[in-house]
């Protein structure tokens with residue numbers, strides 16, 4: 570009997586790990602309004618099992634979609650019947666997942682044996698949280714850890730505060746990981762936290778000057794429940810989870826897209842009211858505890874001058890608005906700051922980003938954090954979509970983490986310097 574159970578468990582484990590075997594990511598090129606309409610219909614059909622990795626359909630930008638193995642032939646035939654061209658971007662998603670998992674297992678071993686922290690690796694929530702404690706302990710004169718509340722599943726939400734003292738100084742907000750599967754955003758934020766600390770300690774511009782005038786608040790994991798879920802290795806394993814993990818009106822479809830739940834044109838076009846959709850906005854603005862924790866913290870502080878959020882992927886540096894194509898009142902200045910920040914980013918590894926408003930660069934999005942911050946008087950609001958442009962998508966190899974983080978830092982520090990030099 571015991572042998573039978575062991576074999577059964579092994580089979581289940583293997584099956585669980587093989588959830589994405591044979592899945593492919595197709596890069597689809599819409600060439601007409603009809604094509605866009607067809608893709609919109611496909612995206613609306615949440616039962617199709619299609620996982621749209623990029624949103625916002627246009628003839629200017631391709632759409633990336635993960636297609637379950639079982640649907641591959643049907644989807645490819647459908648696209649061919651509609652004369653919609655596509656290419657296979659990722660041939661077998663499971664192969665990338667297996668490599669990523671193997672790297673994480675060996676890295677955990679290495680870190681345990683050497684009692685070190687490897688910035689060129691992805692880490693689970695507990696390891697990120699203990700990294701934060703170590704960083705605070707090593708720089709207690711500069712950094713403190715602030716708990717801003719708990720998540721739906723009752724995990725703590727932490728912000729690292731970088732301050733040289735003073736009461737309620739003007740402040741800069743940076744968050745990462747509001748979408749769980751965008752692992753390079755969390756990993757970049759870990760590296761950036763360490764870089765702010767070392768640049769201050771080594772008196773490397775512009776950090777000391779910025780921190781003489783402002784505080785910096787860095788939230789490495791804005792969606793802890795979703796991030797933990799994306800690290801699970803047994804059913805209901807889902808490395809490509811985007812949303813939170815709250816219960817919704819549909820018991821089969823938990824989770825809200827936290828970046829559609831902010832009170833900024835909430836429920837407008839650019840979010841879905843279907844709990845099974847990847848961009849489900851939630852039942853009402855700020856219905857999600859993770860969002861209210863961030864909103865309440867920022868409003869009670871009351872002196873933020875910049876709000877920046879890190880996402881992945883597509884290599885974009887964006888500013889408000891997402892909910893409308895109209896220009897924000899500060900659009901000329903925001904565009905100029907983003908353009909200069911992009912030059913700083915590009916100067917290091919030559920990585921090419923596009924710059925523009927969210928609406929015109931990626932898609933219409935309602936309820937987004939950046940629009941909410943801007944509408945609450947925080948002028949210097951930016952959203953980053955980090956590497957890459959689709960070769961690996963959300964499954965960016967860990968050996969690109971440090972170069973991604975460093976080039977992002979070059980852009981962030983340009984913006985921070987500009988904000989501290991332009992008080993308002």
Ligand SMILES: CC(C)C[C@H](C(=O)O)[C@H](C)S
Pocket residue numbers: 624748828880881887891927931934937939952954
């Ligand atoms: C600033 C926004 C609109 C980011 C965007 C999203 O939230 O969908 C990415 C595609 S994840």
Ligand SMILES: [Zn+2]
Pocket residue numbers: 747748751880881
């Ligand atoms: Zn995102």
